[in-house]
Amino acid sequence: MTAYDDYLACLAEADEEGAVAVARGMVDAGTDAERVLLELVAPAQRQVGEWWQRNEWSVAQEHAATHISERVVAVLGHGARATGKGRVVVACLDGEWHALPARIVAEVLRLRGWQVTFLGASVPVAHLVSYLHQQDVDAVALSCALAPRLPAARRAVQACRRAEVPLIVGGRGFGPDGRWARAIGAHWAADATGAADLLDDPAALRTESAGAVAHLADDEHTSLLKRRGDLVDQAAAELRRRFPPMRDYSEAQLDATMADLAHIVDFLAAAVYVDDPELFTGFLAWTGEVLASRGVPAASLAIPLEQYRGMLYDFPRTGTMIDAGLAQLRR
Ligand code: B12
Structure with missing residues (x-):
């Protein structure tokens, strides 16, 4: 086992003292504290994120691991x-x-x-x-x-x-x-x-x-965010109509769905802000993976996208971003 594996095992077991000992051990053996921060703690946290993304770790496990890494970071900077x-x-x-x-x-x-x-x-x-x-x-x-x-x-x-x-x-x-x-x-x-x-x-x-940022003169970004609440509500109604499993969702699942619908608008707005469709398609690819690992077909994302597309018919740049997203979902 490498120190990295040891460290991940400590995070998985919520073993705070063990994690600190692994990091200190590396410094004692001559590794720069900077390298320990960047080559042990940082990649371990990214791994934690992947486990959460794939639904292999709960939010509670992620929180425990992050808390431990926070302590390790403080120890490494000390002195x-x-x-x-x-x-x-x-x-x-x-x-x-x-x-x-x-x-x-x-x-x-x-x-x-x-x-x-x-x-x-x-x-x-x-x-x-x-x-x-x-x-x-x-x-x-x-x-x-x-x-x-x-x-x-x-x-x-x-x-x-x-x-x-x-x-x-x-x-x-x-x-x-x-x-x-x-x-x-x-x-x-x-x-x-x-x-x-x-x-x-x-x-x-x-x-x-x-x-x-010359493109911001068209004011699409600001206007889009002003309509955020309405967009999310209408997309939720459309999902309920076209995606039957949603009718049996628990309250927690409904909350998560509303948060996802709002996230879609927020990342769409960010893509419009920097005028880069890849910001939006990258986000959709990630959301598709998160949903799929929780048993929701990524294709269901097309429903809110089509709804947003219809409601934002007079937003040309936003429309281009949504079209890029829909094309990606079809692929
Ligand atoms: C821990 C964690 C949380 C914790 C954060 C607690 C804390 N005290 O930090 C909590 C629970 C709050 C959280 C919440 C959320 N999170 Co989170 N989180 C993470 C996780 C697992 C680790 C973060 C971390 O510490 N990374 C390690 C460091 C080292 O990351 P790093 O980016 O590589 O940092 C380096 C560089 O970016 C750079 N850098 C960073 N900052 C700066 C600043 C300067 C000036 C410079 C020059 C360089 C620089 O240097 C760093 C070191 O070299 C990441 C996974 C990941 N890949 O990071 C997800 C992650 C970032 N979270 C994610 C998400 C989705 C969320 C939530 C939206 C979840 C939700 N549904 O509520 C919320 C959003 C909260 C918010 N509004 O901010 C996603 C983002 C995906 C996306 N599409 O953008 C990720 C990637 C998880 C995943 N794999 O899906 N999260």
């Missing part, structure tokens, strides 16, 4: 000394509850000699900015795991620019190659090591990009 590089504030965007990826970035920056202030999950942009005005901060690092937070990320880019504090962003919400960070004009790094390297390069951080 790091600031070396006068400056102060970085690390936070998650508004509505973003994936604090652990941000915490891993925070601890890596601490290990690299930065003084780090970790603000944690869901920090509204206005509060972040007023914090920047009150404190002496050299840079901000923002994390986003879910693409629907991209509009908040762009507001943060603009606000940090006005406050003249360099900002870097990261997390899976910006796309696998950071392309949606570029779309909103943000500096992006793929992982915590990339974040540390970018912060060490002030010349790179001084460059400014306006991003590529």
